[in-house]
Amino acid sequence: MDRRSFIKSAGISAGAAVAAVPLAAPAIAQSTPSIKWRLTSSFPKSLDTIYGGAEVMAKSVREMTDGKFDIQVFAGGEIVPGLQALDAVQNDTVEAAHTVCYYYVGKDPTFAIPSSIPFGLNARQQNAWLYHGGGNELVDAFLSKYNAVGRPGGNTGTQMGGWFRKEINSLADLNGLKMRIAGLAGRVVEKLGVVPQQLAGGDIYPALERGTIDATEWVGPYDDEKLGFYQVAKFYYYPAFWEGGPSVHFLFNKAKYEGLPAAYRTALDTACQAANMDMIARYDVKNMQAIRRLAGKGVQLRPLPRDVLDASYDVAFKLYAELSSSNPAWKTMYEPWKQFRTETYQWFRVAEYNYDSYVYAQQAAGK
Numbered sequence: 001m002d003r004r005s006f007i008k009s010a011g012i013s014a015g016a017a018v019a020a021v022p023l024a025a026p027a028i029a030q031s032t033p034s035i036k037w038r039l040t041s042s043f044p045k046s047l048d049t050i051y052g053g054a055e056v057m058a059k060s061v062r063e064m065t066d067g068k069f070d071i072q073v074f075a076g077g078e079i080v081p082g083l084q085a086l087d088a089v090q091n092d093t094v095e096a097a098h099t100v101c102y103y104y105v106g107k108d109p110t111f112a113i114p115s116s117i118p119f120g121l122n123a124r125q126q127n128a129w130l131y132h133g134g135g136n137e138l139v140d141a142f143l144s145k146y147n148a149v150g151r152p153g154g155n156t157g158t159q160m161g162g163w164f165r166k167e168i169n170s171l172a173d174l175n176g177l178k179m180r181i182a183g184l185a186g187r188v189v190e191k192l193g194v195v196p197q198q199l200a201g202g203d204i205y206p207a208l209e210r211g212t213i214d215a216t217e218w219v220g221p222y223d224d225e226k227l228g229f230y231q232v233a234k235f236y237y238y239p240a241f242w243e244g245g246p247s248v249h250f251l252f253n254k255a256k257y258e259g260l261p262a263a264y265r266t267a268l269d270t271a272c273q274a275a276n277m278d279m280i281a282r283y284d285v286k287n288m289q290a291i292r293r294l295a296g297k298g299v300q301l302r303p304l305p306r307d308v309l310d311a312s313y314d315v316a317f318k319l320y321a322e323l324s325s326s327n328p329a330w331k332t333m334y335e336p337w338k339q340f341r342t343e344t345y346q347w348f349r350v351a352e353y354n355y356d357s358y359v360y361a362q363q364a365a366g367k
Helices: 003-020 027-031 048-064 082-090 123-132 135-146 185-190 201-210 221-227 254-258 262-296 306-326 328-350 352-364
Strands: 035-041 069-074 096-099 148-155 162-164 178-180 195-197 235-238 247-253 300-303
Touching (some): 048 221, 048 247, 048 262, 082 096, 123 247, 123 328, 148 254, 247 254, 247 262, 328 352
Parallel strands (some): 035 096
Antiparallel strands (some): 096 247, 162 235
């Protein structure tokens, strides 16, 4: 056989062999199993922005893994009540939860710090602390006692101070006031004469309507409008000094999270970051639209009186000092958090505060 004929016949044979053998799947596809998780939310589906954070995360994970890592989202109450989301993760009833850590201050007041404590951080500062200021590491060390790990999963921005059936003109008007209020804020305002109440979102409207409570805080204009609070309480106060930038969290069963393939853990963490950023952007748009609608419905916007803020500030930091002396877990997280707060406030006062103050004043002046 001459050389030309040999090359031609060899080429035909090699081509036929390639056609006959199926192409191997990429190595990453071979190493990633199909996994199904369940996530319980603390929120109802009707609150589409905050509940929707879990859907944004689950959709991102599904698409990044070609559908092989599937997280099914359940609204609060479908598997467990909304305020039992952490327990469901801890007990391996579900693999994941979407909740707010301060819902569990009854277990330990330290749970408030990962989300928000009175006179704490705004949304940007909160994200900076969690992602790059050592916050996530402190949170996970604390959550390990509850068989969980946490990832930021949303932020509402600074919340409103709430809905009041009667006008609040001074600190004295808080005495005996029955108010639905969450987290450590309840312990703060209790010192000022308020009678704090713990109610799930769906129970607030009827309690306010019947007069069982005199006031409530919830989130902000968009969600508050959906729940109809303006129909039974016309005074809407700002700001919620207890929630300057509250983080919503994804909590994962520690063993299940650590047992994921590395590629899935990366997809999950990345999806949580996407949901975190998406939520605050959505609220910033929806709240600015909702506050206009509420004003058009006769809602009376009021700032919290200065003596209320001043008294609350003093009580809050006395409480933090007491907790640092009596609760080692609190002190471990709070002390570095407080140092971060000091330093970030110093920076934000330089550029951010001065810029915001000037341009807001110019806009308010009609320029």
